[in-house]
Amino acid sequence: MSDTLIRGALIPVEDGYTTTDIQISAGKIVAIAPNLPGTGIEVNAASKLLLPGFLNGHTHSSQAWQRGLIPPLPLELWLADGFDTSASEIEQIYWGAVSTAVDTVLSGGTCVLDHLFLPLGHEMEAIAAAVQAYKTVGIRAVIAPLIMDLPFVAGLPQGRRSLTHKPYPQAAPEILAWMAAIITQFHEPEAGIYIGVGPTGFHRCSDELLVRCAELSDRHNLCRHTHLLETKAQFMLAQERYGISAVKHLQNLGFLDHRTTLAHSVWLEDADLEILADTKSTVVHNPLSNLRLGSGIAPILKCIAAGVNVAFGCDGAASNDGQDLLEAIKLGTILHNLTDRDYTHWITPRQAIAMAAMGGATGVNLAAQTGSLTVGKDADFVLYDLENLSMLPRTDPVQLLVYGRPNQVVDSVWVKGRAIVAKGKLLTLDIEELRQALRQTRDQQSPTNFRTIHTIEPHYRTIMNLD
Amino acid sequence: MSDTLIRGALIPVEDGYTTTDIQISAGKIVAIAPNLPGTGIEVNAASKLLLPGFLNGHTHSSQAWQRGLIPPLPLELWLADGFDTSASEIEQIYWGAVSTAVDTVLSGGTCVLDHLFLPLGHEMEAIAAAVQAYKTVGIRAVIAPLIMDLPFVAGLPQGRRSLTHKPYPQAAPEILAWMAAIITQFHEPEAGIYIGVGPTGFHRCSDELLVRCAELSDRHNLCRHTHLLETKAQFMLAQERYGISAVKHLQNLGFLDHRTTLAHSVWLEDADLEILADTKSTVVHNPLSNLRLGSGIAPILKCIAAGVNVAFGCDGAASNDGQDLLEAIKLGTILHNLTDRDYTHWITPRQAIAMAAMGGATGVNLAAQTGSLTVGKDADFVLYDLENLSMLPRTDPVQLLVYGRPNQVVDSVWVKGRAIVAKGKLLTLDIEELRQALRQTRDQQSPTNFRTIHTIEPHYRTIMNLD
Numbered sequence: 046m047s048d049t050l051i052r053g054a055l056i057p058v059e060d061g062y063t064t065t066d067i068q069i070s071a072g073k074i075v076a077i078a079p080n081l082p083g084t085g086i087e088v089n090a091a092s093k094l095l096l097p098g099f100l101n102g103h104t105h106s107s108q109a110w111q112r113g114l115i116p117p118l119p120l121e122l123w124l125a126d127g128f129d130t131s132a133s134e135i136e137q138i139y140w141g142a143v144s145t146a147v148d149t150v151l152s153g154g155t156c157v158l159d160h161l162f163l164p165l166g167h168e169m170e171a172i173a174a175a176v177q178a179y180k181t182v183g184i185r186a187v188i189a190p191l192i193m194d195l196p197f198v199a200g201l202p203q204g205r206r207s208l209t210h211k212p213y214p215q216a217a218p219e220i221l222a223w224m225a226a227i228i229t230q231f232h233e234p235e236a237g238i239y240i241g242v243g244p245t246g247f248h249r250c251s252d253e254l255l256v257r258c259a260e261l262s263d264r265h266n267l268c269r270h271t272h273l274l275e276t277k278a279q280f281m282l283a284q285e286r287y288g289i290s291a292v293k294h295l296q297n298l299g300f301l302d303h304r305t306t307l308a309h310s311v312w313l314e315d316a317d318l319e320i321l322a323d324t325k326s327t328v329v330h331n332p333l334s335n336l337r338l339g340s341g342i343a344p345i346l347k348c349i350a351a352g353v354n355v356a357f358g359c360d361g362a363a364s365n366d367g368q369d370l371l372e373a374i375k376l377g378t379i380l381h382n383l384t385d386r387d388y389t390h391w392i393t394p395r396q397a398i399a400m401a402a403m404g405g406a407t408g409v410n411l412a413a414q415t416g417s418l419t420v421g422k423d424a425d426f427v428l429y430d431l432e433n434l435s436m437l438p439r440t441d442p443v444q445l446l447v448y449g450r451p452n453q454v455v456d457s458v459w460v461k462g463r464a465i466v467a468k469g470k471l472l473t474l475d476i477e478e479l480r481q482a483l484r485q486t487r488d489q490q491s492p493t494n495f496r497t498i499h500t501i502e503p504h505y506r507t508i509m510n511l512d
Numbered sequence: 513m514s515d516t517l518i519r520g521a522l523i524p525v526e527d528g529y530t531t532t533d534i535q536i537s538a539g540k541i542v543a544i545a546p547n548l549p550g551t552g553i554e555v556n557a558a559s560k561l562l563l564p565g566f567l568n569g570h571t572h573s574s575q576a577w578q579r580g581l582i583p584p585l586p587l588e589l590w591l592a593d594g595f596d597t598s599a600s601e602i603e604q605i606y607w608g609a610v611s612t613a614v615d616t617v618l619s620g621g622t623c624v625l626d627h628l629f630l631p632l633g634h635e636m637e638a639i640a641a642a643v644q645a646y647k648t649v650g651i652r653a654v655i656a657p658l659i660m661d662l663p664f665v666a667g668l669p670q671g672r673r674s675l676t677h678k679p680y681p682q683a684a685p686e687i688l689a690w691m692a693a694i695i696t697q698f699h700e701p702e703a704g705i706y707i708g709v710g711p712t713g714f715h716r717c718s719d720e721l722l723v724r725c726a727e728l729s730d731r732h733n734l735c736r737h738t739h740l741l742e743t744k745a746q747f748m749l750a751q752e753r754y755g756i757s758a759v760k761h762l763q764n765l766g767f768l769d770h771r772t773t774l775a776h777s778v779w780l781e782d783a784d785l786e787i788l789a790d791t792k793s794t795v796v797h798n799p800l801s802n803l804r805l806g807s808g809i810a811p812i813l814k815c816i817a818a819g820v821n822v823a824f825g826c827d828g829a830a831s832n833d834g835q836d837l838l839e840a841i842k843l844g845t846i847l848h849n850l851t852d853r854d855y856t857h858w859i860t861p862r863q864a865i866a867m868a869a870m871g872g873a874t875g876v877n878l879a880a881q882t883g884s885l886t887v888g889k890d891a892d893f894v895l896y897d898l899e900n901l902s903m904l905p906r907t908d909p910v911q912l913l914v915y916g917r918p919n920q921v922v923d924s925v926w927v928k929g930r931a932i933v934a935k936g937k938l939l940t941l942d943i944e945e946l947r948q949a950l951r952q953t954r955d956q957q958s959p960t961n962f963r964t965i966h967t968i969e970p971h972y973r974t975i976m977n978l979d
Contacts, residue, residue, distance in 0.1 A: 438577055
């Protein structure tokens with residue numbers, strides 16, 4: 046990898062901006078100062094804003110195939126439609142991950158946490174496809190296979206009349222066996238590919254599975270990732286099943302630590318916030334998905350006040366049909382102005398980019414490697430074009446980026462010092478190939494496949510008191 | 513204007529889609545059917561979705577210059593920063609309107625309602641500039657000059673200690689005189705330019721001004737437009753000043769009718785909904801601005817249930833720093849899923865586009881001319897590119913458009929039969945000219961100009977009980 050000198054980039058500093066040069070060598074930032082002597086490739090960054098790369102802290106890449114497919118429904122019924130139409134071909138797994146990686150890097154991300162669906166019995170081929178996709182595009186990726194050992198209906202509050210169901214086709218020992226094989230074969234930190242341990246959520250995992258997941262991640266120093274209290278139904282289920290909050294239950298099982306990211310966390314109670322702060326867990330906020338599914342507003346201002354680390358995520362394309370990280374950051378910033386009348390508590394645009402970058406890096410245990418523009422860290426950063434029509438007139442560049450509607454503003458992206466986007470174009474893959482792949486499966490998913498919902502909807506309406 | 517045949521466009525029909533041709537002649541839709549005989553210019557619309565053009569039902573075009581400028585603040589304090597940095601040069605008015613028109617047409621709009629700031633004493637030149645801008649771009653525009661006869665501090669709840677203030681520099685007779693001149697000179701329906709009567713809001717208008725506005729619009733059959741109950745402070749002010757709801761007060765003054773659009777309407781009470789339905793008034797929902805300013809969530813599902821017509825707006829770029837109508841429609845669709853647990857009440861993507869098109873047209877009293885794909889109506893419609901990467905894979909095109917993150921998907925736009933966008937490019941203006949105009953005023957607005965806020969903030973915090 047060549048040395049690179051970024052010349053004359055605008056960067057935010059306390060109370061303003063300054064123009065500086067950045068020297069990259071062997072994938073790392075080695076100097077940040079004006080007027081550096083040139084070594085290696087020189088990149089003219091005049092009229093460009095340079096920011097550390099963001100983390101997309103929660104998505105499900107294979108849902109790229111379900112973008113725009115599912116009608117307005119709450120999570121539990123949306124899941125039924127999702128299961129009926131999920132993509133399971135290995136080629137779809139590959140292109141889904143490519144699509145997610147491309148959308149992420151072209152909206153400011155240099156790292157993605159993919160809570161990846163693996164078709165039963167095809168786990169190794171599927172994860173191989175996703176790893177190949179992320180290596181091809183060149184984004185850093187934490188891939189946490191979705192694992193569970195309880196069937197769908199067991200994840201619903203049962204109410205007065207329990208639903209009957211067959212057992213889930215895999216049990217903890219079998220799951221842990223293929224997870225161990227995946228770790229051995231694919232966890233490759235030096236290549237920017239990290240395997241995470243991702244039980245889908247307490248609602249569909251036995252305590253045994255959750256405990257063994259925690260042990261597995263401890264043994265290999267891997268990130269842990271799970272859905273948490275996304276909906277009121279999940280909140281009700283925790284009360285029904287444990288009699289204590291889901292957060293307390295996860296703490297009791299030893300699941301929460303500084304490498305644990307908790308997607309959604311919408312239905313937290315005040316006492317949960319202390320636990321999350323004490324355990325140094327990270328909340329991953331997915332505002333667009335939370336609105337699309339009517340899940341609620343995650344108490345992000347309360348998290349911040351309690352000292353809980355917060356990152357942003359897009360969630361999968363079946364529940365946030367765009368995968369634009371800047372859109373998620375915008376909404377995850379302004380949405381919370383509804384929740385506190387005192388505007389001095391509102392998230393500022395500068396705070397938002399710090400959450401997206403450093404909050405994200407901290408969440409996936411990469412704070413020493415990425416998340417800020419710091420000498421010694423890996424060169425993971427993005428140049429935004431300040432001459433782009435959507436960034437004009439030039440008032441406050443960070444506010445334009447976070448509050449505006451940036452349109453193709455990502456000019457250049459480096460991940461671990463490798464240039465993967467330049468002049469707005471992906472360097473690592475012909476985007477036309479992706480477009481052709483997505484075109485070819487037209488009509489493969491279809492609303493006519495929606496069947497499971499009919500078996501669940503009456504129970505859901507009853508337990509949620511909707512009739 | 514040439515006859516045009518749109519060949520093979522996809523259009524939504526009940527429960528699905530069909531492919532059809534559309535014949536335009538003399539600016540109107542004259543036939544909609546498959547396999548029409550070709551007359552005039554033929555446009556190949558294969559793999560394109562055709563929808564009626566949307567209305568951007570509320571914006572302030574000159575705020576294009578304040579995009580990204582103002583920090584996170586509630587409306588009343590944001591307004592102070594806005595006044596200190598507002599653009600008032602005639603050239604800025606022109607380019608602000610061009611910018612707004614371009615952003616609107618490139619995000620599916622064929623009509624904009626511009627609640628336009630006119631610099632005091634320069635009303636005629638300023639409106640002439642805006643009219644020129646809209647005619648140049650070719651969008652249909654309702655231009656409602658912002659008018660008021662009470663000063664800024666009179667628009668705040670006074671609480672226990674009234675604020676002293678000078679009278680506003682213009683009184684109703686003078687305002688009505690230049691409004692009459694503007695109507696005479698610029699109201700030109702046949703050219704798609706409509707003057708509206710736009711008192712800024714009850715909070716800064718005397719009853720006399722509001723009554724005379726209603727009379728003026730009746731006399732000339734003009735649209736009425738005003739801000740309504742955007743914030744809790746405005747709700748408090750109405751109680752303090754009138755002792756009844758602002759909606760009831762406006763009804764008593766004769767201000768509400770079928771040509772009246774009410775921007776925001778966040779703090780409506782249930783009794784207000786009946787009044788709005790009875791008077792056939794339209795609520796213009798501006799979800800992004802309402803979040804940015806922490807104003808609240810307008811009760812849109814309740815409006816729909818009560819039979820109140822609803823349209824979407826972007827609001828000005830100082831409070832919604834992007835001006836993308838599709839973004840406003842998306843958020844204005846999914847946001848309300850928070851407000852009703854029963855998902856059968858949620859706004860569907862198809863309902864959303866009907867609100868954006870027909871809801872908008874109805875609001876500005878143009879339902880007979882535009883808002884739907886109907887033989888005899890003006891040819892105001894948009895082709896969206898279904899082969900665009902952000903619209904793939906092709907699942908449900910309307911859901912992809914509303915729920916997704918469409919990126920440069922507008923392929924073609926016609927307004928009154930005139931092609932103003934083709935192959936994604938504006939035909940009527942060189943966009944590079946706009947970019948150069950916006951570049952040249954860099955740093956003209958500056959946070960260092962924020963002064964007024966300091967005189968108002970202590971009072972605001974007291975009345976809002978924030979200390």
